[in-house]
Amino acid sequence: MSPRTVKVRIPPDNGYVPLFRTTVAxxxxxxxxxxxxxxxxxxxxxxxxxxxxxxxxxxxxxxxxSVTEHHLEANLSTPTDSGPEPVDExxxxxxILSALAHKVETHLEDGKARIILTKTRSTGALQ
Amino acid sequence: xxxxxxxxxxxxxxxxxxxxEDPEIREQLARLHLPLVEYLAKxxxxxxxxxxxxxxxxxxxxxxxxDRFDLDRGVxxxxxxxxxIVGELKRYFRDKGWAVRVPRRLQELSLRLNKVVAQLTxxxxxxxxxxxxxxxxxxxxxxxLEALESGQAYSTTSLDAPAGNDEEETPQRLERMGENDVALxxxxxxxxxxxxxxxxxEREREILYLRFFRGMTQSKIADHVGxxxxxxxxLLTRILEFLREGMDEEGSA
Numbered sequence: 386m387s388p389r390t391v392k393v394r395i396p397p398d399n400g401y402v403p404l405f406r407t408t409v410a411x412x413x414x415x416x417x418x419x420x421x422x423x424x425x426x427x428x429x430x431x432x433x434x435x436x437x438x439x440x441x442x443x444x445x446x447x448x449x450x451s452v453t454e455h456h457l458e459a460n461l462s463t464p465t466d467s468g469p470e471p472v473d474e475x476x477x478x479x480x481i482l483s484a485l486a487h488k489v490e491t492h493l494e495d496g497k498a499r500i501i502l503t504k505t506r507s508t509g510a511l512q
Numbered sequence: 513x514x515x516x517x518x519x520x521x522x523x524x525x526x527x528x529x530x531x532x533e534d535p536e537i538r539e540q541l542a543r544l545h546l547p548l549v550e551y552l553a554k555x556x557x558x559x560x561x562x563x564x565x566x567x568x569x570x571x572x573x574x575x576x577x578x579d580r581f582d583l584d585r586g587v588x589x590x591x592x593x594x595x596x597i598v599g600e601l602k603r604y605f606r607d608k609g610w611a612v613r614v615p616r617r618l619q620e621l622s623l624r625l626n627k628v629v630a631q632l633t634x635x636x637x638x639x640x641x642x643x644x645x646x647x648x649x650x651x652x653x654x655x656x657l658e659a660l661e662s663g664q665a666y667s668t669t670s671l672d673a674p675a676g677n678d679e680e681e682t683p684q685r686l687e688r689m690g691e692n693d694v695a696l697x698x699x700x701x702x703x704x705x706x707x708x709x710x711x712x713x714e715r716e717r718e719i720l721y722l723r724f725f726r727g728m729t730q731s732k733i734a735d736h737v738g739x740x741x742x743x744x745x746x747l748l749t750r751i752l753e754f755l756r757e758g759m760d761e762e763g764s765a
Contacts, residue, residue, distance in 0.1 A: 407661070410661075411657065411661075414641075414642045414657055414660070415642070415653070415657070417641040417642065417643050418641060419638060419639040419640060419641050420629065420639045420640060420641070420642075420645075420660075420741075421638075421639035421729055421730050421731065421741070421745075422639070423642075424730065424745050424748075427749075428748065428749065428752060431752075432752065432756075435756060477705055477755075480724055480725070481724050481752070484723060484724045484725075484727050507638060508638070508641060
């Protein structure tokens, strides 16, 4: 199964973050993740979005959610010229993200700050 | 338990409590009267909230009553405490009220889901998926999603209450003080967060620790703390929101 992808872009404004939350939750629930996994994703995406917003850029933030039979990946990014890594690995945020997702990746390259959360289905592959 | 014995005990404990203000005694009194809370909470059990959550709410009333009770009044403590406990339960339902207008059909479904989710979690040994819930309830997945989202909508509004609210703080510290205190020290590793975490009620601090430091699932935490998984979910969301806001304030200061 090739990944199914949904992309949402919001202005750099806290008020729009719930839209990300609802998006990822809606997709995860439709894709038969458990309620707890849905909840984890909702919280994780919010945390990641807030981290990108805190960089204080004027550019939009993009959330791309793709689902395969085993995983859901939430890829959040925003254009940035420089600055610190999106998540400091000794921070509380890192700890939260790692508890909520199975894998957390963070990149600062190609002019983008990026946080990728991957959640693996606990119920096994989708039929 | 022999009622007479309880009454004697209660009087003696209150006398001791007023003299020493020993939290141990307060705890003992609370434990002694938990059956009263359970009895009163059962009266509200048909409103779709898990009984455990109601007992938690009622316990807040019980502790208020313990703190306010005056031995010299010559009233039995249980007589005195009953309206306070019932008042707390009523207030809970009033505050919970569906602040966002949700169609009645969805309200009912949402309340039903609370039960089904708990039941399926038990059966499956894990949190259920939307298709599983839909199948069990006999409605479409879309309807389940709609109801869950409306449930989320109301819980978001009720999250506006300040997290440091001391009214919520008391009953939960009763059972498990001590055991987790040492472990909670780990949270203080994050120095900038320590003062904020300090402000959280004991139970929320524990939930925070169990979820993010110990990696426990919501259902496990629910079992451990004795509330429903949905309640854990709501509390976690609220805790993160609280910490985030606190950090933002600090950042802008």
